[in-house]
Amino acid sequence: MKTTKTVILLSATIALSSFFTSCSKDKGCTDPVALNFDQKAETDDGSCIYPTPPPPAATTASVNINFTHNFDGTTVTANDFNTIQYTNQFGNQMSISKLKYLISDVRFYKANGDSVVVDGYNYIDLTNTATLSYALGNVGHDTYTGVGFVIGFDVIDNISNYYPDLNAVSWNWPASLGGGYHYMQLEGQYIDSNSATANYAYHYGTAREINLANDTIYHPNYTLAQIGGVTIAGSSVNIEIKMNIAEWFKNTYTWDLNVYNTMLMPNYNAQILMKQNAPTVFSLGTVN
Amino acid sequence: MTITNKLTLLTLIALSVLFSCSKDKDPVTPTPIPPPPGGSSPTPYALTIPPIFAQTLPAPFNPQNNPLTVEGVELGRHLFYDPILSGDGTQSCATCHAPELAFTDTNQFSTGIDGLEGNRNSMPIFNAAWNFDQRFFWDGRAIGLEGQAFGPVRNPIEMHNTWPDAVTSLQNHPTYPSMFNAAFGTTIIDSVLVVKAIAQFERTLISANSKFDRYLLGMEALTPQEASGFNLFMDQQGGDCFHCHGSAGNPLWTDNGFHNNGLDASFTDLGLGGVTGNPADNGKFKTPSLRNLVFTAPYMHDGRFQTLDEVIEHYSTGIVMSSTIDPMMEHAANGGVQLTAQEKANLKAFLLSLTDNNFVTNPDFQAP
Secondary structure, eight states: OHHHHHHHHHHHHHHHHHHHHHHTTTEEOOOTTSTTOOTTOOEEOSOOOOSSOOOOOOOEEEEEEEEEEEETTEEOOGGGTTOOOEEOTTOOEEOOSEEEEEEEEEEEEOTTSOEEEEEEEEEEETTOGGGGEEEEEEEESEEESEEEEEESOOTTTOOTTOOHHHHHTTOBOOGGGTOSBOSEEEEEEEEOTTSOEEEEEEEEOOEEEEOTTOOEEEEOOOEEEEEOOEEEOSSEEEEEEEEEGGGGGOSSOOOOTTTSOSSOTTOHHHHHHHHHHGGGSEEEEEEO | OOHHHHHHHHHHHHHHHHHHHHHSOOOOOOOOOOOOTTSOOOOBOOOOOOHHHHHHSOOOOOOTTSOOBHHHHHHHHHHHHOGGGSTTSOOOHHHHSBGGGTSBOSSSSOBOTTSOBOSSOOOOOOSGGGOTTOEESTTOOEEHHHHHHHHHHHOTTTTOOOHHHHHHHHHTSSSHHHHHHHHHSOSOOOHHHHHHHHHHHHHTOOOOOSHHHHHHTTSSOOOHHHHHHHHHHTOTTTTOOHHHHOOSSOTTSSOSOEEOOSOOSSOSSOBHHHHHOOGGGTTBEEOOOOTTGGGSOSBSTTOOBOSHHHHHHHHHHOOOOOTTOOTTOTTGGGTSOOOOHHHHHHHHHHHHTTOOHHHHHOGGGSOO
């Protein structure tokens, strides 16, 4: 009913307005997309009527990061947990029973040296597939030369007991070790030098040093991961970020689980070696 | 102005009006929620979030299909304390979950209406709305408080009733039909409404007013011994308790997870593994909260330890290795964390500072 009326009125109006515009000779609506486009008009008089405003040209894309995990190329999901089936660079046979970690402040680098940061963090737990996807929000269209992010929290963000969702999963790092939050918990079993099955708990976070003068120094021990460039275009972009778990045990320190297995949180040397191995752990996967 | 001009003007105005109409979608008129058929409309119940939880934790979980109402909570309290749900009318939920004991009992295993014993220790009930994984029981077999409440009523070694019989008893009761009407807008009772009401009551059972809570809020000081005990609790080279049992940031004092804490070399009770069927879960049980320990003896899923001293001794020297022992039991290879007598006393002092006396006497939680 309403539509019919509109059409009739519209036709009437277009007829009438074309009658009027023809009077005013070559002025009228010159936009062919407009409802009242006037073929005869040569100069646009600002009278164009549109059904809806034309959409503004998109300048950002909605970006989503998907985290995938592998052990030197072999895909690892929670379904692969608890079976001794991996061998690290040193030669330790090992399983994975837990992999949880935190990344924050994803940054997109431009060729001219500028960068844009997406403030925020994502806590990943392989047993909860929802955490493997991180919606970053909108990122400006550009060809970025690199993507970076913090493994863990940087000094500014690593505030003790500050994040309710992280508190609820007991992600806290003890105050006596510098406080803040864990960066990663990687756990499982390995075959030790006596051929017995033993546990490891590779927990990475702030490094507490007690030096020879017996002073306690807390080293912010986070790592800045740098992976390849991405082009952000269109309305949405999915970026795969791959963790090669084996890299936690090599490049550049070849990790022997017989040496460092449990009780690693207060172990300054172990914490520094985790940071040493961290930069090569992540790489860019598919972007689409 | 000529008549034609006027007409055009009018048409253009009409047109612009029509366009503005067609641009906006018809406004959505919210459909008012119809009043329940019984004619009653329950009053929303606003859960009071304690300051220490508001400061550190996400908002409590409440399923959308069971919003808290004043009438629902009150009905749940009546049902919780009423032996009408049991097969012979002798046991209520409170028989094994007594308010003065932080909603547990003093037995190793509770005895059901037929005199049969279970194989698990009755769990205390508090802060269940902050169990975000929503898995309940020592082995995590129930999802949600509603799901949990279905179990004991029909368990042959507990209340040994059937749900149809329990519902018939409630339906024939002089006051329950009108209480269900007030809470849910229907006098027709069914088991789903019964567990919803009980779950609503249980979500109000919040314990967050211990000495340690007040310390965290800056209202009270710890004794040096309690403070030492807390430091030990948080120290991986000390008690190494914090991964599973919370911290100042997680004042639930549980991770609500499932772990093998080194009780046995082999498992007669598979725990979580019996539910998931995954051998890697064998011997794993839910981490209990450390709040209100003074009320909740005996301890562990099978109530094997009578005192807190025995529990501390277990973690100090009694850890037994097994195939699924948690990697976060980092001193397991040495049999435990090896605390001195002084350290054990300090740790115990800290644990007792998590006692919430107001919780066990709160009049809102007592039998109606």
